[in-house]
Amino acid sequence: MTVATDTAAVAAGDTPATPRAVQAPLGRMLWSEVTWVLRRPRTIVSLALLGLVPIVVAIGVLVADRGQARAPGSDGVFTSIAGNGLMLPVIALSVCLALLLPLVGAMSAADALAGEAAHGTLRALLIAPVSRVRLVGIKAFGVAAVVLTAATVIAVVGVVTGLVLVGSHGMVTFSGTSVSLGSALVRVLVATLWATVQVWAVAAVALAVSAFTEHPLVVMAVTLAGAIVFGVLSSIPSLDWLQPFLLTEGWPSILDVLRDPMPTTGLLDGVWRAGCYLLIGLSVTLARVVTKDG
Amino acid sequence: MNRRRTALAAAAAGTVAGVVGLGVLAMPAGAGPAPSLPPTSPEQLVQSVLTAKPTAMNGTVQVVNKLGLPALPGLPQAADGTTEARVWTDGQRRGRLSLPQNNGEKVYVDDGSTLWQWDSTTRTVTRSPQHAEPAKPKDKHEGVLPNATDPASAAQQMLATVEKTSTVSVDGTDWVAGRPVYDLVLTPKPTERTLLREVRVAADSETRIPVRLSVFANGSSDPALQVGFTQLTIGPQDPKLFRFTPPPGATVRNSDEQPQGDHEKAGQSSRPTVVGDGWDSVLIGRLPAQAQPGTSRPVTSRPGTSNDRHGRSSEDPMALVQRFGTPTSGPWGSGWLFSTKVGTALVTSDGRVAVGAVPAQVLTEAIGQAK
Structure with missing residues (x-):
C-alpha cells in the first residue's frame, strides 16, 4: 500500500511540470474559497432559516406571555426572555447549538471533501499544484467561515429581534443583576464565539469523515448519529466517567454568560474540549488527504 | 515526499495531543501526592478550626449526593446527583449564595440587614428584613461551639464528648480545591450501632476553614455524601456582590406575605427529643402542623389509602410519605420506613417521626421507648 501511495505521490507532487513559483497567494485562495462557499444557494438558505430561529422564539414568547399568567417555574428558560430582549440571542444560540448549528457545520464539511469527491472535482484539486496541507487548510477555513457566519447571523438577528420585538433596558441576568447594554452585547459576543468554537469541533470531525468517503450523505449521517449517541451516553449514569470526554456535555454552559458574575470554568473547559x-x-x-491517491 | 512524511507526522502528533488533552480534562483535579504539612494533633486541629476567623472568599461548593433517596417532586436536589453552588462572603455578615440551574438561577444575597432571594424562573424577589442565617458551611460550626470562652478548653470539651463514642484522628493531608488540607476523621466506636463508617472533615491548612465534609457509609468506599469546595479563592470580594437591587420587571414580595416557607420551618412542631447518644442517637419529633391530620386534609391511619392525586398531593408531606415509604408495623404502631445508605427515617401513622443514622431496628426500639 505504501508503495502504491508513494508512487502516486511522486506522480502527483514531484513531477517537474509543477514549478512552485506559480502558487497563488494564500489570502486570495482563502478569499475565493470563502466567497465560493458562502455564495452556494444551500448555504444561503440554511443561514436564512437559522436567522428565523430567534424570530420564532421571540414571537412564541410574546404570544405565551400575553396569553396567560405564568405558572411558576413551568417553562424554564424561555420565560426569562419576556421583557429582557438581549437574552434572546444567547438562548437562540443555545437552542441552535443542540442540533441545527452542528448540522450546518456538517453540511459544509460534507461538501468540502466528500462533495468534491462525489463530483469528481477533488481529483483535480489533489493533482493541482497546491500542497495538500494547504488544501486541507483552505477547505477547513471555508467550513469555519460558514459556521462563524451562521452563529453571527443568529446572534445579530437575535439582538435586533430582541431589541425591537421584546424590548430591553440593558439585560437582567439569571442572577438578578442588571447589566448595561454594552456589557450585554459583550456577553452575546462571547456566546457567539463560544458556540462557533464548539461547532468548529463538530465540523472538524465531520471533515475527517468527509475525507474518508465520497458520499456527502455519509458525513451528515455520521454527524447526526454522533450527536444522538453522545446524548444517549451522557444520560447513562454508569457511564459518568465518560462524560468529560463528550463534546456535547459542556454545551449547556453557554447559558453561563447570562449569569453574573460570569462563571468561567464551564466555558473554558468547553473551549479546551472543543x-x-x-x-x-x-x-x-490531514493524514487522510495526504495519503489519498490522486 | 519529505513534506508528506512531515505532514503525516504532524497529523499523528496532533491526534495524540488531542486525545491526551481530552484525558487531562477528564482527570479529576487534585490527583497527586498528598501535600507535606507540619503534623498536628486532633486537639490542635479542632481548636484551630474553632478559632478560625471567617475570611473574605469566594468559591464553588459541590454537593455529591449518593444517599439513595427517591427523587421527590419539588425537591430534585434530594435525589442522587451532583449539585453546585457558588458562594461569596466578605468575612463579616454579608454573603451571597447562588444555585445555578439548567434554566436559571436562585440567588440569596445577605447584605447585612436584609436577605434577598431571587428566583430567575419566576422572576420574583423575596425580601426578608430579619437576619436569616446565610447558608455557608462554616456556620454550622458556630452553632456547635460550646459555652467555654477559651477556645482551647472548648476544643478539649468537644473532643471529650465526641471521644466517648468515637475515635478522632488526623489522617494525613489532602488537596481540596487546590489547597492543602488536614483531614480530621471521626470513626464510631465498635459498640455504636450506626450505618456510618466514618465522617471526614477537611480543614484548610492556612485559614483553618472547614472546606470539605465527607460521610462514609458502611460497605462503600465512595462517600455517601460529600460537601466540599471545588474552587476556593481567599481574598477581598467586590462589595457590589453583597448588594441586591430588584431588577426591572421583577415581582418583589416581603417574606411575611409568603404563606408557606418560613412557617413550615418555624412550625417544626413540638420540640424533638433525642433518644440514645453518640452515633446511634435517634431524633424523635412530630410532623409539622401542616401535615397533621385535620389541617391540610384528613390523613387516614391506614396505609395506602386515599392518595388524592388531584389537588396538592405533591406538596402534601403525608401523601409523599405514603408514596415513597415502605409500610411497616410493630409494637410501637404502624408507619412508613425510609432507608438510605447513611440513615433511616420512620414516619408513623399518627404523625411521629424518628430519624437517625442507624439501622431500622434501632429506630423502632427508640420510638417504642419514647412512647
Whole structure:
C-alpha cells in the first residue's frame, strides 16, 4: 500500500511540470474559497432559516406571555426572555447549538471533501499544484467561515429581534443583576464565539469523515448519529466517567454568560474540549488527504 | 515526499495531543501526592478550626449526593446527583449564595440587614428584613461551639464528648480545591450501632476553614455524601456582590406575605427529643402542623389509602410519605420506613417521626421507648 501511495505521490507532487513559483497567494485562495462557499444557494438558505430561529422564539414568547399568567417555574428558560430582549440571542444560540448549528457545520464539511469527491472535482484539486496541507487548510477555513457566519447571523438577528420585538433596558441576568447594554452585547459576543468554537469541533470531525468517503450523505449521517449517541451516553449514569470526554456535555454552559458574575470554568473547559476535538479532526483529515491517491 | 512524511507526522502528533488533552480534562483535579504539612494533633486541629476567623472568599461548593433517596417532586436536589453552588462572603455578615440551574438561577444575597432571594424562573424577589442565617458551611460550626470562652478548653470539651463514642484522628493531608488540607476523621466506636463508617472533615491548612465534609457509609468506599469546595479563592470580594437591587420587571414580595416557607420551618412542631447518644442517637419529633391530620386534609391511619392525586398531593408531606415509604408495623404502631445508605427515617401513622443514622431496628426500639 505504501508503495502504491508513494508512487502516486511522486506522480502527483514531484513531477517537474509543477514549478512552485506559480502558487497563488494564500489570502486570495482563502478569499475565493470563502466567497465560493458562502455564495452556494444551500448555504444561503440554511443561514436564512437559522436567522428565523430567534424570530420564532421571540414571537412564541410574546404570544405565551400575553396569553396567560405564568405558572411558576413551568417553562424554564424561555420565560426569562419576556421583557429582557438581549437574552434572546444567547438562548437562540443555545437552542441552535443542540442540533441545527452542528448540522450546518456538517453540511459544509460534507461538501468540502466528500462533495468534491462525489463530483469528481477533488481529483483535480489533489493533482493541482497546491500542497495538500494547504488544501486541507483552505477547505477547513471555508467550513469555519460558514459556521462563524451562521452563529453571527443568529446572534445579530437575535439582538435586533430582541431589541425591537421584546424590548430591553440593558439585560437582567439569571442572577438578578442588571447589566448595561454594552456589557450585554459583550456577553452575546462571547456566546457567539463560544458556540462557533464548539461547532468548529463538530465540523472538524465531520471533515475527517468527509475525507474518508465520497458520499456527502455519509458525513451528515455520521454527524447526526454522533450527536444522538453522545446524548444517549451522557444520560447513562454508569457511564459518568465518560462524560468529560463528550463534546456535547459542556454545551449547556453557554447559558453561563447570562449569569453574573460570569462563571468561567464551564466555558473554558468547553473551549479546551472543543480544541482537542478540533485538533483530532483536523489531524485525521490531514493524514487522510495526504495519503489519498490522486 | 519529505513534506508528506512531515505532514503525516504532524497529523499523528496532533491526534495524540488531542486525545491526551481530552484525558487531562477528564482527570479529576487534585490527583497527586498528598501535600507535606507540619503534623498536628486532633486537639490542635479542632481548636484551630474553632478559632478560625471567617475570611473574605469566594468559591464553588459541590454537593455529591449518593444517599439513595427517591427523587421527590419539588425537591430534585434530594435525589442522587451532583449539585453546585457558588458562594461569596466578605468575612463579616454579608454573603451571597447562588444555585445555578439548567434554566436559571436562585440567588440569596445577605447584605447585612436584609436577605434577598431571587428566583430567575419566576422572576420574583423575596425580601426578608430579619437576619436569616446565610447558608455557608462554616456556620454550622458556630452553632456547635460550646459555652467555654477559651477556645482551647472548648476544643478539649468537644473532643471529650465526641471521644466517648468515637475515635478522632488526623489522617494525613489532602488537596481540596487546590489547597492543602488536614483531614480530621471521626470513626464510631465498635459498640455504636450506626450505618456510618466514618465522617471526614477537611480543614484548610492556612485559614483553618472547614472546606470539605465527607460521610462514609458502611460497605462503600465512595462517600455517601460529600460537601466540599471545588474552587476556593481567599481574598477581598467586590462589595457590589453583597448588594441586591430588584431588577426591572421583577415581582418583589416581603417574606411575611409568603404563606408557606418560613412557617413550615418555624412550625417544626413540638420540640424533638433525642433518644440514645453518640452515633446511634435517634431524633424523635412530630410532623409539622401542616401535615397533621385535620389541617391540610384528613390523613387516614391506614396505609395506602386515599392518595388524592388531584389537588396538592405533591406538596402534601403525608401523601409523599405514603408514596415513597415502605409500610411497616410493630409494637410501637404502624408507619412508613425510609432507608438510605447513611440513615433511616420512620414516619408513623399518627404523625411521629424518628430519624437517625442507624439501622431500622434501632429506630423502632427508640420510638417504642419514647412512647
